[in-house]
Amino acid sequence: MTKDKGSQRGRHWPTVVDLFSGSGAVTTALKRSRFRVVAAVDNDPIACATYRLNHRSVRMFQHDIRKVDPAIIRKSCLKGEDLDVLVVCAPCQPFSSQNRKRGTDLRSTLILQAGRFAKTLRPRIIFFENVPGLAARDELLDQLKEELGEDYILGDPERIDAADFGVPQRRIRCIMLATLRATPPKLPDPITPKGARIDVRQTIGHLRSLKAGEVDLKDRLHAARKHQDIALKRLAAVPKNGGSRSSLPPELALACHTGLGTGKFSDVYGRMRWDDVAPTLTTGCTDITRGRFAHPDDDRAITAREAALLQTFPPDYKFTGNGSEIQVQIGNAVPVKLVEALTPTFRRVLAEITR
Template identity: 30%
Template sequence: MRAIDFFCGGGGMTNGLIQAGINVVAGVDLDPEAKETYEANNAPACFINADITKLPLDYFEKEFCVHPDDDEMIFVGCSPCQFYSIIRSSKEKSRKTKDLLLYFEKFVEYYRPGYVLVENVPGIMSNRESILNDFLQKLEQLGYGNRENGRCVYDVVNMKNYGIPQNRRRFSLIATRLDRQVHLPEHEEHIMTVREAIGDNKVFPYILAGEKDANLIRFHSAKKLSELNILRLENTPEDGGTRLAYKDNKDLLQKCYIGHDNSFSDVYGRLYWDRPSPTITTKFLSISNGRFGHPVQNRGLSIREGATLQSFPVNYEFKTKSLIVAARLIGNAVPPMFARKIGEVINE
């Protein structure tokens, strides 16, 4: 089996498919800062820094000898999903990403690979402006079947059910034009917790907020915090505590939350040791963007901790010294463990 990973980012999906024994030929992404990380960890897969809306349809035919109607080819389309996300953001800024799945569809139509994989936010199923139904209709027209005949399966799944220590709900689709049925990966019985993932002090030693790790493979680096935010964490109970612990302290409580105890109650909170983590976003380094405070240490998550909660291998090297860039590559990724399980379904 071979694959091309559209919107590949730092390589989460690619890496999981490689773990499943699939030869990923190339990854395509608009972000030049993803190239070095992608290729360093996923050789010999080649990173193509390109805008899919401008990439010629015959590009892969000419550059990688990818021929139409290859039964052993997989096309992966995990397009940027800000427009369909429930996270508050400017929909006008993200509108240009709304239809990227349809550009991916053009490559599917041209090459008709044996398999098509899609991963996106759950909102792509419910948003009134979603192009998902158009995409599903095109898949059926191209011979990829539908839910009734079992050759196209999709649903909203939670990563915590697949051995990943994280509450992360995502839309996932597997479709094939071959004469076989496919299914989404089976659930794991055990739900992994934050403690199991990052609780080993020998692997994740104590560090301070702002402490940098020069080793980019280990990359156990945390974002610097202001003295006030460190004081807030010192007053936040360990193991799941929230800012409500200091809601009556006018020196600590953020002005925007005065009288709004139940609004965005996770921000500035600590992770629970014995539960999966919240969704690891591109902002997981910041305690003001979610429940991203370390369970017991007075800091946010480190780069390596976030990567581990996303199920990246411990030796996955993020080839950048920028914490912001590394966090973006991690937060935008498909968890490699889930990608591996999808690859194993295809290989059955």
């Protein structure tokens, strides 16, 4: 359980409203950096249950964001005062290169809700996090500028790799900052550039080795999926520490993937490498048929706890839902350490912007 009390009481701590709060990764990072999260909005009941479990004192608005009235947040959570930081981590699927319907995905316009909240809450900084595909949506970004109004300057989308910011995972994202009547800042320089990365071993190497289907009774989230016999045979044939399905003998090769050795599915059944960062964790991050999500040594997929640690959630973070619901929440999260690395920049900007 992350500590809640001080962060919610500290008067001098900058205030935050977390839109599209999911299971609470961004909130966790901001609370750890001494920001005071006063309200969160998300419409997914499972993610909201997880959020409440870990952040009991934040007022949760479990609704479609389009139905939430920011004036209520202003009145009841900010006592009528202006806000410091508005977080907008809108769904990324509409901008993802893997979404074949992305041109017509109605969720793409949810990011524009930032304008409606900014007009009422008057934040000094607005923090947007999304996938790099957002940067190519010129029309939408123009619309966003219009929705934010003349008081806000929207910075250019910046492409960053979370691995550069203390996250043991390659995760290329797009960050944008908008600021109230001020020039948006540049993002900080990498704190863990190539050569100084945090790797998989440092992050999950201390956890108990498990067989497929086995549960660590000391931590119910460290529970290995069961695999069918054929999957176990394949896993046993994939070399330890970074091996790929290309090493499978013909009798174990996957019929549907034959001939696709270097292509789209080459990571399926692949193992992570101890001395490297993990691949991007997706909403299928504990499923070996959806990416390079096998453990470096054990013949199994990584557990939800391992996935949560690779997303830099605190080691005691609690999740609600079944296995697939938990992997979706973890895959959707913004890495905690990435946001923590940005908070000195937020503080500097807050100090510079007077209302």
